[in-house]
Amino acid sequence: MKARTFLALLALAVCLGPVASHAQVFWRVSVKVFTDSGGNRPTGRTDAEIQDDYVYYNRLLANYARGCQFSLVEIVQLPSSLSSWYNMQARDGGNTSELRVNATSNTVLYAYQNNMINIYINNSSSGFCCGGGVNGLIFTGNENDHITPVHEIGHMLGLAHTQGCASCGEGCTTPGDDGVSDTIEDLSCWTRDDISQNSFGVNYANGTAAQRDQVDDVFLNIMSYHYGNFNNLLERLTPGQMDRVANTANSTRDNVTGNYFRFVDLSLGNDILFNGLSTSAPFRSIDGAITGSGTDDVLVIRAGTYSKSVAGSWRITANRVLTSRNGTVRLTRTP
Numbered sequence: 001m002k003a004r005t006f007l008a009l010l011a012l013a014v015c016l017g018p019v020a021s022h023a024q025v026f027w028r029v030s031v032k033v034f035t036d037s038g039g040n041r042p043t044g045r046t047d048a049e050i051q052d053d054y055v056y057y058n059r060l061l062a063n064y065a066r067g068c069q070f071s072l073v074e075i076v077q078l079p080s081s082l083s084s085w086y087n088m089q090a091r092d093g094g095n096t097s098e099l100r101v102n103a104t105s106n107t108v109l110y111a112y113q114n115n116m117i118n119i120y121i122n123n124s125s126s127g128f129c130c131g132g133g134v135n136g137l138i139f140t141g142n143e144n145d146h147i148t149p150v151h152e153i154g155h156m157l158g159l160a161h162t163q164g165c166a167s168c169g170e171g172c173t174t175p176g177d178d179g180v181s182d183t184i185e186d187l188s189c190w191t192r193d194d195i196s197q198n199s200f201g202v203n204y205a206n207g208t209a210a211q212r213d214q215v216d217d218v219f220l221n222i223m224s225y226h227y228g229n230f231n232n233l234l235e236r237l238t239p240g241q242m243d244r245v246a247n248t249a250n251s252t253r254d255n256v257t258g259n260y261f262r263f264v265d266l267s268l269g270n271d272i273l274f275n276g277l278s279t280s281a282p283f284r285s286i287d288g289a290i291t292g293s294g295t296d297d298v299l300v301i302r303a304g305t306y307s308k309s310v311a312g313s314w315r316i317t318a319n320r321v322l323t324s325r326n327g328t329v330r331l332t333r334t335p
Protein backbone atom coordinates (compact mmCIF):
# COMPACT_ATOMS: atom_id res chain seq x y z
CA MET A 1 0.00 0.00 0.00
CA LYS A 2 1.38 3.41 -0.92
CA ALA A 3 1.97 5.76 1.98
CA ARG A 4 -0.41 8.33 0.52
CA THR A 5 -3.18 5.74 0.21
CA PHE A 6 -2.58 4.60 3.75
CA LEU A 7 -2.74 8.18 5.02
CA ALA A 8 -5.91 8.77 3.03
CA LEU A 9 -7.50 5.66 4.59
CA LEU A 10 -6.32 6.75 8.01
CA ALA A 11 -7.88 10.17 7.48
CA LEU A 12 -11.13 8.51 6.41
CA ALA A 13 -11.09 6.35 9.51
CA VAL A 14 -10.52 9.41 11.68
CA CYS A 15 -13.33 11.34 10.03
CA LEU A 16 -15.90 8.58 9.87
CA GLY A 17 -14.94 6.03 12.51
CA PRO A 18 -17.65 5.12 15.00
CA VAL A 19 -17.99 7.97 17.43
CA ALA A 20 -18.01 7.74 21.20
CA SER A 21 -21.65 8.79 21.44
CA HIS A 22 -22.85 5.26 20.75
CA ALA A 23 -24.40 5.07 24.18
CA GLN A 24 -27.76 4.47 22.55
CA VAL A 25 -29.22 2.59 19.59
CA PHE A 26 -27.42 3.32 16.32
CA TRP A 27 -27.58 2.14 12.75
CA ARG A 28 -24.38 1.59 10.78
CA VAL A 29 -24.56 3.27 7.36
CA SER A 30 -22.19 2.68 4.44
CA VAL A 31 -22.59 5.16 1.57
CA LYS A 32 -21.26 4.36 -1.89
CA VAL A 33 -20.98 6.94 -4.68
CA PHE A 34 -20.96 5.93 -8.36
CA THR A 35 -18.67 7.89 -10.69
CA ASP A 36 -18.85 8.60 -14.42
CA SER A 37 -16.38 7.28 -17.00
CA GLY A 38 -14.00 10.09 -16.01
CA GLY A 39 -14.16 9.12 -12.34
CA ASN A 40 -16.29 12.14 -11.35
CA ARG A 41 -18.98 12.04 -8.68
CA PRO A 42 -22.40 13.67 -9.15
CA THR A 43 -22.27 17.36 -8.20
CA GLY A 44 -23.05 18.06 -4.57
CA ARG A 45 -21.96 14.62 -3.42
CA THR A 46 -18.57 15.22 -1.84
CA ASP A 47 -17.80 13.48 1.45
CA ALA A 48 -18.46 16.73 3.33
CA GLU A 49 -21.83 17.26 1.64
CA ILE A 50 -22.94 13.69 2.37
CA GLN A 51 -21.78 13.97 6.00
CA ASP A 52 -23.74 17.20 6.26
CA ASP A 53 -26.92 15.37 5.23
CA TYR A 54 -26.43 12.85 8.04
CA VAL A 55 -25.93 15.62 10.57
CA TYR A 56 -29.38 16.83 9.49
CA TYR A 57 -30.90 13.32 9.62
CA ASN A 58 -29.49 12.79 13.12
CA ARG A 59 -30.98 16.10 14.21
CA LEU A 60 -34.37 14.78 13.05
CA LEU A 61 -33.85 11.56 15.01
CA ALA A 62 -32.89 13.60 18.08
CA ASN A 63 -36.23 15.43 17.79
CA TYR A 64 -38.10 12.14 18.25
CA ALA A 65 -36.26 11.60 21.57
CA ARG A 66 -36.04 7.83 21.21
CA GLY A 67 -32.31 7.57 21.89
CA CYS A 68 -31.11 6.60 18.43
CA GLN A 69 -28.92 7.90 15.61
CA PHE A 70 -27.24 6.99 12.36
CA SER A 71 -23.56 6.11 12.45
CA LEU A 72 -22.12 7.05 9.06
CA VAL A 73 -19.23 4.58 9.08
CA GLU A 74 -17.83 5.13 5.59
CA ILE A 75 -18.26 6.90 2.27
CA VAL A 76 -16.78 4.90 -0.60
CA GLN A 77 -16.15 6.34 -4.06
CA LEU A 78 -16.78 3.54 -6.56
CA PRO A 79 -14.41 3.13 -9.55
CA SER A 80 -15.19 4.36 -13.07
CA SER A 81 -15.35 0.71 -14.16
CA LEU A 82 -18.88 0.83 -12.67
CA SER A 83 -19.83 4.00 -14.60
CA SER A 84 -22.68 2.19 -16.40
CA TRP A 85 -24.59 2.74 -13.13
CA TYR A 86 -23.92 6.48 -13.08
CA ASN A 87 -27.07 7.58 -14.93
CA MET A 88 -29.24 4.50 -14.32
CA GLN A 89 -32.67 5.43 -12.90
CA ALA A 90 -32.52 4.71 -9.16
CA ARG A 91 -36.31 4.76 -8.64
CA ASP A 92 -36.74 1.48 -10.46
CA GLY A 93 -37.31 -1.91 -8.85
CA GLY A 94 -35.62 -3.77 -11.70
CA ASN A 95 -32.49 -1.62 -11.57
CA THR A 96 -32.31 -1.85 -7.78
CA SER A 97 -32.73 -5.61 -7.95
CA GLU A 98 -29.95 -5.91 -10.53
CA LEU A 99 -27.68 -3.72 -8.41
CA ARG A 100 -28.37 -5.91 -5.38
CA VAL A 101 -27.51 -9.10 -7.30
CA ASN A 102 -24.25 -7.55 -8.56
CA ALA A 103 -23.27 -6.00 -5.24
CA THR A 104 -23.92 -9.08 -3.13
CA SER A 105 -22.06 -11.35 -5.56
CA ASN A 106 -19.09 -8.98 -5.84
CA THR A 107 -18.90 -7.39 -2.41
CA VAL A 108 -15.34 -6.07 -2.81
CA LEU A 109 -15.86 -4.19 -6.07
CA TYR A 110 -19.21 -2.75 -4.87
CA ALA A 111 -17.97 -2.27 -1.27
CA TYR A 112 -21.10 -4.06 -0.02
CA GLN A 113 -21.33 -4.53 3.77
CA ASN A 114 -23.39 -7.28 5.36
CA ASN A 115 -23.66 -5.49 8.71
CA MET A 116 -24.52 -1.99 7.48
CA ILE A 117 -27.28 -0.17 5.63
CA ASN A 118 -25.83 0.01 2.10
CA ILE A 119 -26.75 3.19 0.24
CA TYR A 120 -25.69 3.59 -3.40
CA ILE A 121 -25.82 7.11 -4.85
CA ASN A 122 -25.76 7.95 -8.56
CA ASN A 123 -26.62 10.90 -10.80
CA SER A 124 -30.35 10.14 -11.29
CA SER A 125 -33.12 11.18 -8.86
CA SER A 126 -35.43 9.78 -6.18
CA GLY A 127 -34.71 6.30 -4.81
CA PHE A 128 -35.74 2.72 -4.11
CA CYS A 129 -35.47 0.28 -1.22
CA CYS A 130 -34.83 -2.57 -0.22
CA GLY A 131 -35.21 -5.92 -1.95
CA GLY A 132 -34.88 -9.40 -0.54
CA GLY A 133 -31.83 -11.30 0.55
CA VAL A 134 -30.00 -10.98 3.83
CA ASN A 135 -29.55 -7.24 3.91
CA GLY A 136 -30.97 -5.56 0.80
CA LEU A 137 -29.78 -2.13 -0.25
CA ILE A 138 -30.92 1.40 -1.02
CA PHE A 139 -30.36 2.98 -4.44
CA THR A 140 -30.81 6.76 -4.67
CA GLY A 141 -30.10 9.46 -7.20
CA ASN A 142 -28.39 12.73 -6.41
CA GLU A 143 -30.59 13.69 -3.46
CA ASN A 144 -28.37 16.39 -1.99
CA ASP A 145 -30.05 18.17 0.94
CA HIS A 146 -33.12 16.01 0.48
CA ILE A 147 -35.17 13.68 2.63
CA THR A 148 -35.16 10.75 0.17
CA PRO A 149 -32.26 8.77 1.72
CA VAL A 150 -33.81 8.82 5.19
CA HIS A 151 -37.23 8.00 3.66
CA GLU A 152 -35.65 4.89 2.10
CA ILE A 153 -33.96 4.00 5.40
CA GLY A 154 -37.45 4.30 6.94
CA HIS A 155 -38.61 1.55 4.56
CA MET A 156 -35.58 -0.55 5.53
CA LEU A 157 -36.56 -0.12 9.20
CA GLY A 158 -40.11 -1.32 8.61
CA LEU A 159 -42.10 1.80 7.69
CA ALA A 160 -44.70 1.97 4.91
CA HIS A 161 -45.87 5.17 3.19
CA THR A 162 -48.44 7.16 5.17
CA GLN A 163 -50.83 6.50 2.26
CA GLY A 164 -50.06 2.78 2.56
CA CYS A 165 -49.44 2.48 -1.17
CA ALA A 166 -47.71 4.37 -3.98
CA SER A 167 -48.76 7.63 -5.65
CA CYS A 168 -52.10 8.81 -7.05
CA GLY A 169 -50.38 9.00 -10.46
CA GLU A 170 -49.63 5.29 -10.17
CA GLY A 171 -53.29 4.42 -9.55
CA CYS A 172 -53.23 4.55 -5.76
CA THR A 173 -56.44 6.50 -5.12
CA THR A 174 -57.77 4.66 -2.04
CA PRO A 175 -56.00 5.30 1.27
CA GLY A 176 -54.19 2.16 2.35
CA ASP A 177 -52.98 1.01 5.74
CA ASP A 178 -49.48 1.85 6.90
CA GLY A 179 -49.97 -0.42 9.92
CA VAL A 180 -49.40 2.43 12.38
CA SER A 181 -52.21 3.38 14.75
CA ASP A 182 -51.39 7.07 15.23
CA THR A 183 -51.17 8.11 11.57
CA ILE A 184 -54.47 9.09 9.94
CA GLU A 185 -55.45 8.21 6.35
CA ASP A 186 -53.52 9.89 3.55
CA LEU A 187 -53.08 9.97 -0.23
CA SER A 188 -50.15 11.40 -2.10
CA CYS A 189 -52.35 13.89 -4.03
CA TRP A 190 -54.29 15.10 -0.98
CA THR A 191 -53.98 18.61 0.46
CA ARG A 192 -54.13 19.36 4.17
CA ASP A 193 -57.85 20.11 3.71
CA ASP A 194 -58.42 16.72 2.01
CA ILE A 195 -56.68 14.87 4.86
CA SER A 196 -58.59 16.85 7.49
CA GLN A 197 -61.96 16.41 5.75
CA ASN A 198 -61.41 12.66 5.42
CA SER A 199 -60.66 12.10 9.10
CA PHE A 200 -62.44 14.98 10.87
CA GLY A 201 -65.03 16.37 8.42
CA VAL A 202 -63.65 19.92 8.59
CA ASN A 203 -61.08 21.90 6.65
CA TYR A 204 -57.63 22.10 8.18
CA ALA A 205 -58.03 25.69 9.41
CA ASN A 206 -61.25 24.79 11.24
CA GLY A 207 -59.86 21.78 13.09
CA THR A 208 -58.77 21.78 16.71
CA ALA A 209 -55.09 22.18 17.48
CA ALA A 210 -54.87 18.43 18.12
CA GLN A 211 -56.59 17.64 14.82
CA ARG A 212 -54.30 19.99 12.88
CA ASP A 213 -51.33 18.33 14.52
CA GLN A 214 -52.57 14.93 13.38
CA VAL A 215 -52.99 16.25 9.84
CA ASP A 216 -49.46 17.66 9.95
CA ASP A 217 -48.18 14.33 11.27
CA VAL A 218 -48.95 12.80 7.87
CA PHE A 219 -48.73 15.89 5.63
CA LEU A 220 -45.21 16.63 6.91
CA ASN A 221 -44.24 12.99 7.39
CA ILE A 222 -40.94 11.61 6.13
CA MET A 223 -42.82 8.55 4.85
CA SER A 224 -45.37 10.60 2.87
CA TYR A 225 -45.23 11.64 -0.78
CA HIS A 226 -45.99 15.31 -0.08
CA TYR A 227 -42.39 16.29 -0.73
CA GLY A 228 -43.44 17.59 -4.14
CA ASN A 229 -44.51 20.66 -2.20
CA PHE A 230 -42.28 20.74 0.79
CA ASN A 231 -38.99 19.00 0.14
CA ASN A 232 -37.05 19.11 3.39
CA LEU A 233 -39.97 20.31 5.49
CA LEU A 234 -41.01 16.66 5.72
CA GLU A 235 -39.53 16.16 9.15
CA ARG A 236 -42.02 14.12 11.15
CA LEU A 237 -42.23 10.53 12.34
CA THR A 238 -44.88 9.69 14.93
CA PRO A 239 -44.40 7.71 18.17
CA GLY A 240 -46.27 4.83 16.50
CA GLN A 241 -43.85 4.89 13.57
CA MET A 242 -40.89 4.96 15.96
CA ASP A 243 -42.37 1.95 17.80
CA ARG A 244 -42.42 0.10 14.49
CA VAL A 245 -38.84 1.17 13.74
CA ALA A 246 -37.79 -0.17 17.14
CA ASN A 247 -39.54 -3.50 16.59
CA THR A 248 -37.83 -3.87 13.19
CA ALA A 249 -34.39 -2.71 14.38
CA ASN A 250 -34.55 -5.23 17.23
CA SER A 251 -35.46 -8.14 14.95
CA THR A 252 -35.06 -8.32 11.16
CA ARG A 253 -32.55 -5.42 10.98
CA ASP A 254 -30.53 -6.55 13.96
CA ASN A 255 -27.51 -6.97 11.64
CA VAL A 256 -27.22 -3.22 11.00
CA THR A 257 -28.20 -2.11 14.50
CA GLY A 258 -26.06 -1.40 17.55
CA ASN A 259 -27.73 -1.85 20.99
CA TYR A 260 -31.45 -2.51 21.46
CA PHE A 261 -34.66 -0.68 22.26
CA ARG A 262 -36.32 -2.21 25.35
CA PHE A 263 -39.98 -1.45 25.87
CA VAL A 264 -41.27 -0.92 29.41
CA ASP A 265 -45.01 -0.89 30.04
CA LEU A 266 -46.54 -0.61 33.48
CA SER A 267 -49.83 -2.27 32.57
CA LEU A 268 -48.95 -4.81 29.85
CA GLY A 269 -45.40 -5.72 30.87
CA ASN A 270 -43.90 -8.75 32.56
CA ASP A 271 -40.33 -8.83 33.90
CA ILE A 272 -40.20 -12.63 34.08
CA LEU A 273 -41.72 -13.65 30.76
CA PHE A 274 -40.64 -10.82 28.45
CA ASN A 275 -37.33 -9.34 27.20
CA GLY A 276 -38.70 -5.95 26.13
CA LEU A 277 -37.56 -6.35 22.52
CA SER A 278 -41.00 -5.70 21.04
CA THR A 279 -44.05 -3.61 21.82
CA SER A 280 -45.94 -6.85 22.49
CA ALA A 281 -43.38 -8.15 25.02
CA PRO A 282 -42.47 -5.23 27.30
CA PHE A 283 -40.84 -5.28 30.71
CA ARG A 284 -43.12 -4.15 33.54
CA SER A 285 -40.67 -2.28 35.75
CA ILE A 286 -37.63 -0.11 35.18
CA ASP A 287 -35.63 -2.28 37.58
CA GLY A 288 -36.58 -5.34 35.57
CA ALA A 289 -35.67 -3.63 32.31
CA ILE A 290 -32.25 -2.55 33.62
CA THR A 291 -31.53 -6.05 34.90
CA GLY A 292 -32.73 -7.76 31.73
CA SER A 293 -31.13 -5.52 29.10
CA GLY A 294 -27.62 -4.82 27.85
CA THR A 295 -25.14 -1.97 28.18
CA ASP A 296 -26.32 1.21 26.46
CA ASP A 297 -29.69 -0.26 25.50
CA VAL A 298 -32.50 2.29 25.34
CA LEU A 299 -35.46 1.85 27.68
CA VAL A 300 -38.58 3.09 25.87
CA ILE A 301 -40.96 3.66 28.76
CA ARG A 302 -44.72 4.00 28.37
CA ALA A 303 -46.07 7.07 30.13
CA GLY A 304 -47.05 6.52 33.75
CA THR A 305 -45.85 6.58 37.33
CA TYR A 306 -43.23 3.98 38.14
CA SER A 307 -42.80 3.52 41.86
CA LYS A 308 -39.79 2.01 43.56
CA SER A 309 -40.94 -1.34 44.90
CA VAL A 310 -38.40 -1.27 47.73
CA ALA A 311 -38.33 1.81 49.96
CA GLY A 312 -35.32 3.98 49.30
CA SER A 313 -33.88 5.98 46.46
CA TRP A 314 -33.58 4.92 42.83
CA ARG A 315 -30.19 3.43 42.11
CA ILE A 316 -29.16 2.89 38.49
CA THR A 317 -26.53 0.16 38.60
CA ALA A 318 -25.71 -0.07 34.87
CA ASN A 319 -25.45 2.24 31.86
CA ARG A 320 -28.82 2.62 30.16
CA VAL A 321 -30.61 5.32 28.15
CA LEU A 322 -34.12 6.22 29.37
CA THR A 323 -36.70 7.67 26.98
CA SER A 324 -40.44 8.17 27.13
CA ARG A 325 -42.58 6.32 24.62
CA ASN A 326 -45.63 8.56 24.62
CA GLY A 327 -45.71 11.16 27.37
CA THR A 328 -44.59 11.91 30.89
CA VAL A 329 -42.78 9.22 32.85
CA ARG A 330 -42.66 9.82 36.60
CA LEU A 331 -40.35 7.92 38.94
CA THR A 332 -41.58 7.94 42.55
CA ARG A 333 -39.88 6.85 45.73
CA THR A 334 -42.68 4.96 47.45
CA PRO A 335 -45.04 2.28 46.15
Ligand SMILES: [Zn+2]
Nearest residue numbers: 151152155161
Ligand atom coordinates in the same frame (compact mmCIF):
# COMPACT_ATOMS: atom_id res chain seq x y z
ZN1 LIG B 1 -41.08 5.21 -0.34
